[in-house]
Amino acid sequence: MRPERVDRLATVIVLSLAGIVGMVVFSLLIYILAMGIPHINWHFLTAEAESFSAGGGIRDQLFNSLYLVVLTLIVSVPLALCAAIYLSEYAPANRWTQGLRLAIEVLSSLPSVVVGLFGYLVFVLQFGFDFSLLAGALALTILNLPILTRSCEDALRQVPYLQRQAGLGLGMSKWRVTTKIVLPAALPGIITGTILSAGRIFGEAAALIYTAGQSSPAINYADWNPFSPTSFLNPLRPAETLAVHIWKVNSEGLVPDARAVSNGSAAVLIITILLFNLIARYAGHRIKQHLTK
Amino acid sequence: MEDLKKRLTQPSIESKQEWFGKLISYLAMILIGGLVGIILIFLTLKGIALFKDNGVGVWHFLSGTDWQPSHHHYGALPMIVTSFSVTVLSGIIALPLALIVAIAITEMLPERVYQYLQPLIELLVGIPSVVYGYLGLTIIVPYLRQVFGGTGFGILAATCVLFLMILPTMTSMTIDSFRAVPQKYRQASIGLGATRWQTISRVIIPSAKNGVLTAMVFGMARAFGEALAVQMVIGNTTVIPKGLMESSATLTSVLTTGIGNTVMGTASNNALWSLALILLVMSLAFNLLMRLSSKKGAR
Numbered sequence: 001m002r003p004e005r006v007d008r009l010a011t012v013i014v015l016s017l018a019g020i021v022g023m024v025v026f027s028l029l030i031y032i033l034a035m036g037i038p039h040i041n042w043h044f045l046t047a048e049a050e051s052f053s054a055g056g057g058i059r060d061q062l063f064n065s066l067y068l069v070v071l072t073l074i075v076s077v078p079l080a081l082c083a084a085i086y087l088s089e090y091a092p093a094n095r096w097t098q099g100l101r102l103a104i105e106v107l108s109s110l111p112s113v114v115v116g117l118f119g120y121l122v123f124v125l126q127f128g129f130d131f132s133l134l135a136g137a138l139a140l141t142i143l144n145l146p147i148l149t150r151s152c153e154d155a156l157r158q159v160p161y162l163q164r165q166a167g168l169g170l171g172m173s174k175w176r177v178t179t180k181i182v183l184p185a186a187l188p189g190i191i192t193g194t195i196l197s198a199g200r201i202f203g204e205a206a207a208l209i210y211t212a213g214q215s216s217p218a219i220n221y222a223d224w225n226p227f228s229p230t231s232f233l234n235p236l237r238p239a240e241t242l243a244v245h246i247w248k249v250n251s252e253g254l255v256p257d258a259r260a261v262s263n264g265s266a267a268v269l270i271i272t273i274l275l276f277n278l279i280a281r282y283a284g285h286r287i288k289q290h291l292t293k
Numbered sequence: 294m295e296d297l298k299k300r301l302t303q304p305s306i307e308s309k310q311e312w313f314g315k316l317i318s319y320l321a322m323i324l325i326g327g328l329v330g331i332i333l334i335f336l337t338l339k340g341i342a343l344f345k346d347n348g349v350g351v352w353h354f355l356s357g358t359d360w361q362p363s364h365h366h367y368g369a370l371p372m373i374v375t376s377f378s379v380t381v382l383s384g385i386i387a388l389p390l391a392l393i394v395a396i397a398i399t400e401m402l403p404e405r406v407y408q409y410l411q412p413l414i415e416l417l418v419g420i421p422s423v424v425y426g427y428l429g430l431t432i433i434v435p436y437l438r439q440v441f442g443g444t445g446f447g448i449l450a451a452t453c454v455l456f457l458m459i460l461p462t463m464t465s466m467t468i469d470s471f472r473a474v475p476q477k478y479r480q481a482s483i484g485l486g487a488t489r490w491q492t493i494s495r496v497i498i499p500s501a502k503n504g505v506l507t508a509m510v511f512g513m514a515r516a517f518g519e520a521l522a523v524q525m526v527i528g529n530t531t532v533i534p535k536g537l538m539e540s541s542a543t544l545t546s547v548l549t550t551g552i553g554n555t556v557m558g559t560a561s562n563n564a565l566w567s568l569a570l571i572l573l574v575m576s577l578a579f580n581l582l583m584r585l586s587s588k589k590g591a592r
Contacts (some may be wrong), residue, residue, distance in 0.1 A: 007488035012399060018397035021390050025417065025460065028428060082321030091322075093301055100322055103329040109580040110573070111518020113545050117552065117569050118332050122341065125557065132582045145325055173307040175314025196419075203421025206520040206545075208550055220527070243423045247521050249443070250430055259431070266424045277412065 036267020039260050058265055060216045064239035069198050071137035076144045077194060088147060089178050108146035114144050116207035125146050131238040136212025140201045155189025156182055159275035176203035192284035199276030203269055205243035213238035214248055242269055310388035310429030340570025344564040350425040354567060362532040364563030369568060371533045376517060379448055383455035384513040395467035400493050402458035417461035420557030434526055441538050449537040453551035454522050466511060470504020471497060483561050506586040514579035544568050
């Protein structure tokens with residue numbers, strides 16, 4: 001066959017196959033949303049989950065998921081940022097640094113079940129946190145640290161070296177140059193990376209079933225004292241998240257409307273992650289605009 | 294004079310700050326490194342307890358086909374076989390499709406299409422695995438039941454779910470490695486009179502080969518470690534699968550269902566930690582493979 005004909009044939013085959021794959025994946029996405037969105041209403045979002053009867057909502061699960069993301073970010077952002085500053089500004093190019101980088105890579109390749117089991121062993125049993133938001137947040141921190149460190153380091157490295165030289169030339173210490181010049185310039189990248197990682201941990205389930213637990217006891221949203229056992233802010237209460245809820249309802253749940261609840265929950269999960277992605281783009285863009293003004 | 298000497302020789306505020314900053318950032322890094330060390334040590338210690346304390350042979354554990362912890366039969370081979378088969382199958386199906394989609398997007402369709410598709414691919418990458426598992430449970434399993442009969446649960450269902458899960462990730466990594474091929478290569482090849490397909494198949498794919506390979510290993514590592522999505526559709530019976538439609542169980546699915554039902558420190562619990570150790574070792578092996586395949590690209 002002549003090359004021109006092969007080319008034309010290959011183009012047709014590749015484009016049509018790619019089109020089919022795209023259509024299938026896209027229609028699955030539409031399917032989940034179309035099945036779920038009709039179930040989303042004010043009652044579904046604000047009612048408590050039912051254990052045995054139909055008509056339960058996802059209020060506590062949704063709140064737990066968001067609260068867990070906040071707790072995780074409180075622990076992981078400072079750690080990841082400091083580690084990223086070390087790697088991009090201070091780390092000498094030697095074997096020890098290579099070893100530390102390897103450690104981060106190993107951490108990022110751990111399956112989330114393994115991280116969950118480690119969390120169960122150490123945070124739940126050893127430290128005696130029991131099934132709690134705190135144990136869950138620490139397990140999620142382990143999952144989140146490598147991704148966040150890497151995106152922070154990338155953001156820091158993208159700041160031109162000239163800016164550091166200018167600061168150093170004025171007699172500023174390296175630490176001052178980093179915090180006053182490099183960090184503000186890298187902020188859009190850092191914030192985008194943080195929000196994207198938040199989306200990832202929002203949907204995590206495997207690391208949570210044995211750390212944050214699979215039950216959500218009654219909580220009181222009027223109780224703002226984080227040390228009270230029924231307060232919604234108490235980090236030591238067990239907390240089932242939205243993703244765990246989908247799994248639980250389908251694998252061992254007893255509610256008669258499991259399909260409806262999980263359709264709605266799946267759609268809420270996807271919409272929230274879409275929001276995280278959009279906010280990450282928009283926030284990064286806006287801050288960059290603000291800085292360059 | 295003394296006063297001046299003292300002021301000149303004592304460290305300035307700047308250098309104190311510098312010292313403080315360096316210490317903090319170094320401590321954070323050491324903490325992460327230490328964490329990795331602790332994770333590896335803890336899981337290894339827990340994982341070998343079955344062999345040390347309960348007297349089960351390593352070889353017996355790895356090659357035994359009978360998994361009944363309540364009767365003290367600890368053969369992990371069924372789970373190992375199943376884990377590997379779903380991983381390899383989903384990787385093999387996903388690789389050509391990821392390649393095709395990436396070729397279409399980077400080489401054939403206009404740049405604007407990529408700009409529209411990129412957020413969509415990012416969204417698909419970010420969809421939680423539980424949702425993929427739920428999709429499998431509600432669409433794929435009933436469909437397979439209709440077409441092939443049986444329960445629908447099993448290796449084929451798990452492969453489909455994992456394939457759907459890793460396809461977006463692999464596609465986006467493959468697209469990145471195609472886009473990293475310098476534009477000069479394409480121009481040189483076209484300048485020699487090559488058609489577009491000749492350029493793609495003889496210039497672009499070979500130069501992006503390592504990136505594509507890394508994408509495949511990355512996707513397979515994700516598939517191997519996935520727990521809940523697989524647990525929802527695989528059927529959970531710990532026997533060596535005889536066919537694609539047979540119900541089975543992977544390392545991860547046994548772990549998710551088992552840990553809550555056993556008591557810490559007993560032999561049946563230790564056996565589960567040994568499964569976790571296999572998982573850990575395999576994820577390290579995947580990591581090594583990925584390093585090898587991306588290092589070749591740098592050369």
